Amino acid sequence: MAVSPAAERPRKPGPTRERLLEAGRKLFAERGLHGVTTHDIAAQAGFAAGTFYLHFRDKEELCRVIAEDTMESLRERLAEATPPEHRGTGKAVRPFTEALVGFAEENRDLVRIVFSRSAETLAVEANVLDELAGTIAENRRGRAAEGVDPVVLGHALVGMLARVIAWWVEDPRRATREAVVETLVRIQRSGTHPE
Amino acid sequence: MAVSPAAERPRKPGPTRERLLEAGRKLFAERGLHGVTTHDIAAQAGFAAGTFYLHFRDKEELCRVIAEDTMESLRERLAEATPPEHRGTGKAVRPFTEALVGFAEENRDLVRIVFSRSAETLAVEANVLDELAGTIAENRRGRAAEGVDPVVLGHALVGMLARVIAWWVEDPRRATREAVVETLVRIQRSGTHPE
Amino acid sequence: MAVSPAAERPRKPGPTRERLLEAGRKLFAERGLHGVTTHDIAAQAGFAAGTFYLHFRDKEELCRVIAEDTMESLRERLAEATPPEHRGTGKAVRPFTEALVGFAEENRDLVRIVFSRSAETLAVEANVLDELAGTIAENRRGRAAEGVDPVVLGHALVGMLARVIAWWVEDPRRATREAVVETLVRIQRSGTHPE
Amino acid sequence: MAVSPAAERPRKPGPTRERLLEAGRKLFAERGLHGVTTHDIAAQAGFAAGTFYLHFRDKEELCRVIAEDTMESLRERLAEATPPEHRGTGKAVRPFTEALVGFAEENRDLVRIVFSRSAETLAVEANVLDELAGTIAENRRGRAAEGVDPVVLGHALVGMLARVIAWWVEDPRRATREAVVETLVRIQRSGTHPE
DNA sequence: CATGAATGAGACTTCATTCAT
DNA sequence: AATGAATGAAGTCTCATTCAT
Numbered sequence: 001m002a003v004s005p006a007a008e009r010p011r012k013p014g015p016t017r018e019r020l021l022e023a024g025r026k027l028f029a030e031r032g033l034h035g036v037t038t039h040d041i042a043a044q045a046g047f048a049a050g051t052f053y054l055h056f057r058d059k060e061e062l063c064r065v066i067a068e069d070t071m072e073s074l075r076e077r078l079a080e081a082t083p084p085e086h087r088g089t090g091k092a093v094r095p096f097t098e099a100l101v102g103f104a105e106e107n108r109d110l111v112r113i114v115f116s117r118s119a120e121t122l123a124v125e126a127n128v129l130d131e132l133a134g135t136i137a138e139n140r141r142g143r144a145a146e147g148v149d150p151v152v153l154g155h156a157l158v159g160m161l162a163r164v165i166a167w168w169v170e171d172p173r174r175a176t177r178e179a180v181v182e183t184l185v186r187i188q189r190s191g192t193h194p195e
Numbered sequence: 196m197a198v199s200p201a202a203e204r205p206r207k208p209g210p211t212r213e214r215l216l217e218a219g220r221k222l223f224a225e226r227g228l229h230g231v232t233t234h235d236i237a238a239q240a241g242f243a244a245g246t247f248y249l250h251f252r253d254k255e256e257l258c259r260v261i262a263e264d265t266m267e268s269l270r271e272r273l274a275e276a277t278p279p280e281h282r283g284t285g286k287a288v289r290p291f292t293e294a295l296v297g298f299a300e301e302n303r304d305l306v307r308i309v310f311s312r313s314a315e316t317l318a319v320e321a322n323v324l325d326e327l328a329g330t331i332a333e334n335r336r337g338r339a340a341e342g343v344d345p346v347v348l349g350h351a352l353v354g355m356l357a358r359v360i361a362w363w364v365e366d367p368r369r370a371t372r373e374a375v376v377e378t379l380v381r382i383q384r385s386g387t388h389p390e
Numbered sequence: 391m392a393v394s395p396a397a398e399r400p401r402k403p404g405p406t407r408e409r410l411l412e413a414g415r416k417l418f419a420e421r422g423l424h425g426v427t428t429h430d431i432a433a434q435a436g437f438a439a440g441t442f443y444l445h446f447r448d449k450e451e452l453c454r455v456i457a458e459d460t461m462e463s464l465r466e467r468l469a470e471a472t473p474p475e476h477r478g479t480g481k482a483v484r485p486f487t488e489a490l491v492g493f494a495e496e497n498r499d500l501v502r503i504v505f506s507r508s509a510e511t512l513a514v515e516a517n518v519l520d521e522l523a524g525t526i527a528e529n530r531r532g533r534a535a536e537g538v539d540p541v542v543l544g545h546a547l548v549g550m551l552a553r554v555i556a557w558w559v560e561d562p563r564r565a566t567r568e569a570v571v572e573t574l575v576r577i578q579r580s581g582t583h584p585e
Numbered sequence: 586m587a588v589s590p591a592a593e594r595p596r597k598p599g600p601t602r603e604r605l606l607e608a609g610r611k612l613f614a615e616r617g618l619h620g621v622t623t624h625d626i627a628a629q630a631g632f633a634a635g636t637f638y639l640h641f642r643d644k645e646e647l648c649r650v651i652a653e654d655t656m657e658s659l660r661e662r663l664a665e666a667t668p669p670e671h672r673g674t675g676k677a678v679r680p681f682t683e684a685l686v687g688f689a690e691e692n693r694d695l696v697r698i699v700f701s702r703s704a705e706t707l708a709v710e711a712n713v714l715d716e717l718a719g720t721i722a723e724n725r726r727g728r729a730a731e732g733v734d735p736v737v738l739g740h741a742l743v744g745m746l747a748r749v750i751a752w753w754v755e756d757p758r759r760a761t762r763e764a765v766v767e768t769l770v771r772i773q774r775s776g777t778h779p780e
Numbered sequence: 781c782a783t784g785a786a787t788g789a790g791a792c793t794t795c796a797t798t799c800a801t
Numbered sequence: 802a803a804t805g806a807a808t809g810a811a812g813t814c815t816c817a818t819t820c821a822t
Contacts, residue, residue: 034229048804148381149374156382159358160351167350179344186343187351190385243787424619438808538771539764546772549748550741557740569734576733577741580775633783
């Protein structure tokens with residue numbers, strides 16, 4: 001007898017879970033992980049304190065889910081922007097950067113949480129950025145200029161991207177979108193052989 | 196409520212204050228600001244809980260002092276490494292980077308706190324890195340390649356430096372010192388006109 | 391830092407709040423404001439420490455509520471005892487005094503707190519007694535004997551009433567109820583013209 | 586062999602002890618017993634924290650000594666003002682009251698401590714006022730009007746005197762000295778047979 | 781006598797989490 | 802599912818008091 005799929009876990013993310021996630025995104029972006037209580041999140045979502053624990057094991061899990069969802073969206077966005085045949089060539093750099101900057105613009109709250117300068121998001125954000133660093137390193141493999149370690153380069157570029165984006169997203173009037181993209185593209189192109 | 200003329204600042208940094216700072220550096224590096232209690236710090240330094248408050252108003256003040264001291268040392272180190280006549284020219288890049296990497300190597304705990312990926316050091320570390328970004332932007336002023344915004348560049352390079360160093364310092368076997376320096380130097384040179 | 395719409399006041403005084411107030415009355419009467427901790431109060435009421443803060447901001451607020459409630463009851467009691475048409479005439483003195491003494495007899499704990507010799511109830515009790523003094527001064531206005539300042543008289547009579555009652559309530563065997571009332575009445579009648 | 590009087594206890598109150606008492610008087614008057622730390626007192630007197638304990642067992646002892654000294658001075662003052670042959674007669678009332686008001690005027694700090702509305706001076710001030718109540722009751726003995734209990738009367742008059750004086754001393758512009766004395770005298774004369 | 785750094789008990793308060801309804 | 806009162810561990814900070822110098 002097949003286990004009723006309905007018996008597995010809350011079938012649908014349902015509106016409650018979604019509202020809690022939304023509240024979490026808003027409040028974490030505003031005040032950081034440690035500045036927000038589970039009470040605050042539940043209240044912001046319009047629920048009582050206990051409801052939080054019906055949907056998440058604890059605060060950290062909420063945070064992890066937010067980060068993972070964010071990363072998933074970002075991954076898709078970046079994948080769309082960089083067709084497989086361009087990967088590993090210099091052609092991907094500008095679309096990749098534009099996708100990243102575009103994502104940041106449209107998801108300021110998420111970016112504040114995950115790329116935050118003061119991302120105390122436990123191990124979560126480390127993983128996010130580490131993954132990105134790995135992706136970048138992978139793409140440059142074999143094209144690194146002499147003396148350039150591709151792993152170091154990956155981390156360097158990620159640190160650069162994360163910081164510029166976090167800085168810019170805090171106040172987008174700090175620079176034009178074009179200047180941000182252009183500057184990031186130029187720096188990323190360095191350290192690699194022109195194709 | 197304080198009237199006591201005796202309530203002044205402790206005259207001399209004394210060994211107690213120094214031991215508390217040292218304990219703070221060690222524990223913050225290991226567990227982050229939120230993972231450490233004032234009690235822990237006092238105990239680590241070999242004192243009772245109350246002693247902490249004889250020297251620091253609260254945990255945040257200790258943290259601020261650590262960050263400021265660190266920044267001060269780093270500033271000196273960088274100043275020594277980059278003679279004024281080289282500033283604003285490409286000649287400063289390698290010595291600057293070597294000084295930074297050297298400092299990180301010798302002060303792993305401090306770097307973990309101030310450059311930490313999870314630097315929740317309040318406003319403190321933001322200021323540290325912002326200052327560095329400003330310094331860098333200043334040095335590049337006028338030499339930025341076309342399309343490169345020197346302010347964005349400053350933040351980009353700082354993000355890069357901070358992240359690579361934080362990553363490397365966690366486990367120096369991840370890359371040779373030379374590879375780190377070389378990679379960072381190459382990237383920094385990009386975005387500017389060769390001199 | 392509070393955002394939660396749920397952070398409103400507890401809708402209804404509920405039994406918990408009431409039990410905490412009762413515990414507060416008992417313990418303050420026994421040991422004074424400074425001799426009691428919020429922990430004590432919660433424990434006396436049969437709750438854990440944190441529960442106190444679900445209902446009162448701090449010890450001072452509990453105390454203020456107790457004092458205000460007490461004053462409110464006393465006000466009602468005195469108002470019932472002194473019909474408006476008797477106010478400002480000598481006819482109110484004895485019923486007023488009997489009501490006061492009766493209230494003290496029935497609310498020994500409250501009286502110990504609010505009229506206490508050692509009423510360190512912050513500004514609270516000062517206000518209680520000041521209000522009473524003002525009321526008395528008002529009632530005597532125009533009837534003061536020559537050389538008698540009605541404001542001074544108000545404070546004098548309040549001081550007298552508060553002290554005698556606090557003294558008597560500590561051990562009612564110290565004097566008969568009648569002797570207390572009679573003595574207080576006689577003194578209050580002095581300083582005013584017989585009507 | 587007579588015990589050297591020098592061996593008894595600290596021969597002289599010495600300037601240190603005196604300065605601590607003085608500091609205690611000042612600070613207690615300003616902030617109340619609980620608003621002052623032993624540190625504050627020592628500092629106000631110009632000494633380090635530990636010195637306090639060379640002269641007083643604890644804060645309470647300092648307080649007790651202040652109260653006792655005050656009471657002693659007051660006793661002398663009242664004794665001077667009321668010649669023995671006048672005691673127990675109505676002739677003592679005005680000089681007694683004038684002495685009390687005069688003392689209050691000249692020793693505002695002490696009066697604030699000992700007669701304070703919020704005298705949380707432990708058992709100390711209770712004793713002071715109780716003693717005064719006893720003295721008054723004693724003086725009225727045998728002259729009480731019918732229906733007046735002399736013990737109750739004693740407490741009533743003390744409560745009255747203490748409160749009026751505490752109130753007046755806080756801001757002497759609240760009433761003229763004469764009005765205060767006159768009102769108090771008149772009230773005290775009530776409840777007793779005219780002599 | 782004086783010092784003042786150190787102590788450590790204890791009060792206050794917050795908040796993640798549970799659970800009976 | 803939702804509620805929200807209750808819990809209690811954990812952390813912050815103060816201050817009376819001691820003691821080696």
